[in-house]
Amino acid sequence: MKIKTALSTKETVEEMASDIAGQLEFFDAEMVLFFASTKYEPEKVSKKMQDTFPMSRVFGCTTAGEIGCGKMLDGSAVAMAFTGEAIKDAKIEVVEDPRDETAIRAAFASFESYFKVPMAEMDPSKYVGIILVDGLSGAEEGLMETIGDMTNVTFIGGSAGDDLKFTTTHLFANGKTYSKGVILALLQPGVDFTFIKTQSFQSLDKTLEVTKADEEKREVIEFNGKPAAVAYAEAVGTTVEEAPKFFMHNPIGLVIEDEPYVRSPQQFKGNDMVFYCGVMEGMELSLLESTDIIGDTKQAIDQARQELGGLSALINFNCILRTLELKQKDLTRQYGELFSGIQTIGFSTYGEQYIGHINQTATMLAFK
């Protein structure tokens, strides 16, 4: 086995780290990725996990729920350990201000220096990036744009959570805890890998073109030349007062080659509409309708398995809104079971990253 997972529901940081270490005993871990509930004191977690795996590169973040060992959980910690065969090499960089383009460039310069390949020329079939970012930063779009401009290597990941408290998220790397920023980990896997991006929505035949927006604030002022709230309510066929009830099941999305890149509405602010990710003037968005998360996710996993000729491990960055919908429909057990038989860890995120920043999606890194 080249990749192995562990899960702990113990109460304290010390007990949790010891529990996970026990499950990974005799496993020669070059790298350990972990996701932990904020019930474990974030200030202590990073150092404890690094001390527990002193010979490994250790990184992770806080969550709004965890996924591991065929279960969806709250108040736990999950870890994935990789041997040197699974991950031949890795370099982890932390940028404490995700809006600081100069610092992102410095992180990329460090990757280039370490791997001795310019990022612009790095082969995306041989390298992959993991991104874990402060889920309350609101900086993900710019960050993903900057990264995407600099390299063809795919960075996939999630925005850290804080168990729906919306106060502070935490990132963990190399024994230190960060309450802001972004972790960029560039990996050179020794096994084949691919990506899953799955969202359970179908596009309805209703277009909302952003005619006026405050892009920095993720706010749409007008769709189709009308106040945003009015245009959205009309599209879903209800009143402005009732429309927020439709946000979860009827978000909107940028549909590219039949693939939605979901933009989830957060709230109305007067007649403006605030989103969980960026919307730009001129974008033509489609009204979406939710479908079957369980069926769609199963299909996406099966497709990845087929593409790779087998599937040994998955890292799942699953939107908190998907988790809330699964909880509402009492489907968390079925969702967890989709990953039985595959070494899987994941967490409920405040945003997902794959090519760009998206919502109501699960982005997954899959290993053969």
Next chain:
Amino acid sequence: MAGKIRQMIDSIINQRAKDNPMLERVIKTKLILKGINPAKFNAQSDDDPVVIGKLEKMMRELK
């Protein structure tokens, strides 16, 4: 002036995708997420300075 945006988009896709269809799709997606839909620009499209600025930034990264 017209058509500069189409030229820049083609140049970015050619240089970055290097005839790899999968990369070509990814780069087009990145452009659309930036608010630049390649399908909307042709040789007659106006030279919008805001769009040109975004594309110039992308081109600088190639050097």
